[in-house]
Amino acid sequence: MRLHIALLSCIFPMVVVADELETQLAAGAGVYEMNCAQCHVDGKGGPVAPALVGTEIVKGPARAIVEVILKGQSGKVLVDGKPFAAPMAPLDYLTDEEIAAVTAYVRKQFGEVGEVVPVQTVTDARPK
Ligand code: HEC
Numbered sequence: 323m324r325l326h327i328a329l330l331s332c333i334f335p336m337v338v339v340a341d342e343l344e345t346q347l348a349a350g351a352g353v354y355e356m357n358c359a360q361c362h363v364d365g366k367g368g369p370v371a372p373a374l375v376g377t378e379i380v381k382g383p384a385r386a387i388v389e390v391i392l393k394g395q396s397g398k399v400l401v402d403g404k405p406f407a408a409p410m411a412p413l414d415y416l417t418d419e420e421i422a423a424v425t426a427y428v429r430k431q432f433g434e435v436g437e438v439v440p441v442q443t444v445t446d447a448r449p450k
Contacts, residue, residue, distance in 0.1 A: 370406065
């Protein structure tokens with residue numbers, strides 16, 4: 323089976339891309355559960371954090387999401403005219419790989435954008 327996949331991958335580079343996306347999404351799901359779900363729950367939000375499902379940010383470029391994760395965000399999202407009580411603190415202790423993976427996951431899961439997020443996107447966005 324592995325050999326079969328390896329052979330197919332040589333012949334069809336698209337298969338490699340699909341495989342890479344699946345791997346990143348699986349890793350990203352784990353990162354989300356460990357680091358985001360306590361606030362954003364299942365993506366529909368909760369008392370401490372907004373919904374992500376179908377929002378402009380999850381449907382937009384990966385870089386914007388990466389920046390929220392690296393730098394945090396506060397006071398931008400209002401629910402019934404009110405901001406959230408506590409900000410989203412930066413999660414910059416996550417590795418570039420973890421941030422790329424969770425970004426791919428939230429875009430796919432909540433924004434229906436299925437794309438590999440290059441680790442380099444995170445490396446470039448990280449404040450020097
Ligand atoms: C401690 C709670 C908390 C955790 C943990 C957290 N967030 Fe947030 N997040 C928030 C809050 C609160 C906001 C709204 C900030 C604002 O009002 O500007 C937010 C905003 C966001 C936004 C921007 C939404 C928008 O429409 O502008 C994204 C994207 C996001 N979070 C993704 C994540 C991801 C991905 C993780 C995990 C890697 C995560 N968050 C972890 C609390 C949290």
